Amino acid sequence: xxxxxxxxxxxxxxxxxxxxxxxxxxxxxxxxxxxxxxxxxxxxxxxxxxxxxxxxxxxxxxxxxxxxxxxxxxxxxxxxxxxxxxxxxxxxxxxxxxxxxxxxxxxxxxxxxxxxxxxxxxxxxxxxxxxxxxxxxxxxxxxxxxxxxxxxxxxxxxxxxxxxxxxxxxxxxxxxxxxxxxxxxxxxxxxxxxxxxxxxxxxxxxxxxxxxxxxxxxxxxxxxxxxxxxxxxxxxxxxxxxxxxxxxxxxxxxxxxxxxxxxxxxxxxxxxxxxxxxxxxxxxxxxxxxxxxxxxxxxxxxxxxxxxxxxxxxxxxxxxxxxxxxxxxxxxxxxxxxxxxxxxxxxxxxxxxxxx
Amino acid sequence: xxxxxxxxxxxxxxxxxxxxxxxxxxxxxxxxxxxxxxxxxxxxxxxxxxxxxxxxxxxxxxxxxxxxxxxxxxxxxxxxxxxxxxxxxxxxxxxxxxxxxxxxxxxxxxxxxxxxxxxxxxxxxxxxxxxxxxxxxxxxxxxxxxxxxxxxxxxxxxxxx
Numbered sequence: 001x002x003x004x005x006x007x008x009x010x011x012x013x014x015x016x017x018x019x020x021x022x023x024x025x026x027x028x029x030x031x032x033x034x035x036x037x038x039x040x041x042x043x044x045x046x047x048x049x050x051x052x053x054x055x056x057x058x059x060x061x062x063x064x065x066x067x068x069x070x071x072x073x074x075x076x077x078x079x080x081x082x083x084x085x086x087x088x089x090x091x092x093x094x095x096x097x098x099x100x101x102x103x104x105x106x107x108x109x110x111x112x113x114x115x116x117x118x119x120x121x122x123x124x125x126x127x128x129x130x131x132x133x134x135x136x137x138x139x140x141x142x143x144x145x146x147x148x149x150x151x152x153x154x155x156x157x158x159x160x161x162x163x164x165x166x167x168x169x170x171x172x173x174x175x176x177x178x179x180x181x182x183x184x185x186x187x188x189x190x191x192x193x194x195x196x197x198x199x200x201x202x203x204x205x206x207x208x209x210x211x212x213x214x215x216x217x218x219x220x221x222x223x224x225x226x227x228x229x230x231x232x233x234x235x236x237x238x239x240x241x242x243x244x245x246x247x248x249x250x251x252x253x254x255x256x257x258x259x260x261x262x263x264x265x266x267x268x269x270x271x272x273x274x275x276x277x278x279x280x281x282x283x284x285x286x287x288x289x290x291x292x293x294x295x296x297x298x299x300x301x302x303x304x305x306x307x308x309x310x311x312x313x314x315x316x317x318x319x320x321x322x323x324x325x326x327x328x329x330x331x332x333x334x335x336x337x338x339x340x341x342x343x344x345x346x347x348x349x350x351x352x353x354x355x356x
Numbered sequence: 357x358x359x360x361x362x363x364x365x366x367x368x369x370x371x372x373x374x375x376x377x378x379x380x381x382x383x384x385x386x387x388x389x390x391x392x393x394x395x396x397x398x399x400x401x402x403x404x405x406x407x408x409x410x411x412x413x414x415x416x417x418x419x420x421x422x423x424x425x426x427x428x429x430x431x432x433x434x435x436x437x438x439x440x441x442x443x444x445x446x447x448x449x450x451x452x453x454x455x456x457x458x459x460x461x462x463x464x465x466x467x468x469x470x471x472x473x474x475x476x477x478x479x480x481x482x483x484x485x486x487x488x489x490x491x492x493x494x495x496x497x498x499x500x501x502x503x504x505x506x507x508x509x510x511x512x513x514x515x516x517x
Contacts, residue, residue, distance in 0.1 A: 067503045101452060102506035104475035111374035113388065117366045117395045121359040
């Protein structure tokens with residue numbers, strides 16, 4: 001069948017022919033098949049016209065054609081035929097005119113709030129990603145500055161003095177009042193109990209090795225009350241606030257060392273009292289300004305911490321690292337308000353007055 | 357779409373979007389809200405919308421926002437609905453446009469929207485289909501039915517006059 005259909009490959013045709021030579025009966029049968037040939041009939045369907053639909057305008061499709069005409073859905077030929085039909089139907093013309101009136105005429109209505117819809121161009125420089133880099137860089141600079149500027153805690157004076165005081169269990173503050181002061185106030189003897197190391201009553205929260213600070217002695221103007229010649233302290237010049245008394249771990253306390261001990265306590269309190277009544281953030285600001293920005297402690301306002309302070313610290317850090325001499329200075333008015341900023345370096349100098 | 361292109365869209369299309377919504381809702385405040393919402397939506401997707409397709413996007417977003425609003429209002433004011441048709445013939449009409457808009461108000465929302473998109477904005481069936489989400493044949497049917505309704509309304513008014 002493939003041979004008769006003409007789809008057999010030449011190789012197979014050659015094989016088929018050789019096979020037919022060997023089998024003449026089959027060759028005869030194949031020749032009989034070849035004689036069967038069906039030619040395609042050339043007959044046509046003559047009634048095509050009856051199937052086709054001509055463009056007709058009548059009352060039933062008039063509305064559709066009116067709208068199609070309005071919408072521009074008619075071809076040029078169809079539109080022409082429709083117009084011709086209309087000319088013959090004056091009543092339909094009036095209807096068509098009504099259809100024409102259904103077309104809406106755009107009104108001039110304006111939206112008066114365009115400005116509220118508009119957007120400002122976003123700066124491509126300061127994208128969130130860039131801000132992220134800035135933040136990371138600033139954090140690193142601050143950390144470096146903190147590392148460089150804050151000195152590590154060493155052996156301070158208080159520790160040295162406290163080390164001289166050894167082997168005692170109490171600190172006695174004896175009273176020796178002058179007649180004048182006796183008249184003004186009663187004499188006092190205050191005993192601050194001392195807990196030996198290992199004592200069960202010893203407070204658990206201790207600080208820095210031997211320097212256990214539990215209560216605080218508030219000494220007001222100790223220089224007045226300190227009588228070095230007698231090695232005593234006039235109690236009427238000392239205000240002991242028991243709930244604030246700090247106890248130092250002292251191994252021995254010869255009587256003559258009391259003054260030294262009290263002096264050391266005084267010094268200790270003078271330093272530590274600076275941070276009294278400050279919360280953590282204020283302490284951090286104060287430390288930052290005193291240690292890094294080298295501001296005078298008495299002038300530091302722990303409630304104020306601005307980006308300028310960070311910038312100042314950054315510049316100082318950079319100076320320290322790479323040896324430049326950039327300066328970032330601030331000017332304040334009498335009320336402590338920042339009024340101007342000045343930046344000075346070998347390359348450029350800037351001065352900026354702050355707007356209030 | 358850049359910010360400048362977005363702002364140009366505001367200048368070019370906010371009026372037509374506002375008109376389209378206002379004519380549908382007949383409430384200035386609501387129409388303004390829809391316009392605001394629509395442009396807000398476009399701004400959010402500004403990076404993904406080309407300027408050339410902005411107008412189509414705006415009308416589509418505005419249409420769907422409006423439909424949501426209408427559905428919400430329908431739920432709220434279902435029992436207060438007034439049959440305007442009962443009163444329409446007793447009123448005096450100043451001009452054809454006013455009559456036409458009265459007739460327009462009585463169309464179904466879908467018919468009204470597609471006719472306005474067609475007449476005000478000159479959109480093709482396909483464009484209206486893309487904006488509204490209807491098929492092209494649906495759009496065509498809505499326009500045909502809407503026009504027939506408008507024509508009947510105008511015919512009745514003319515007969516009365």
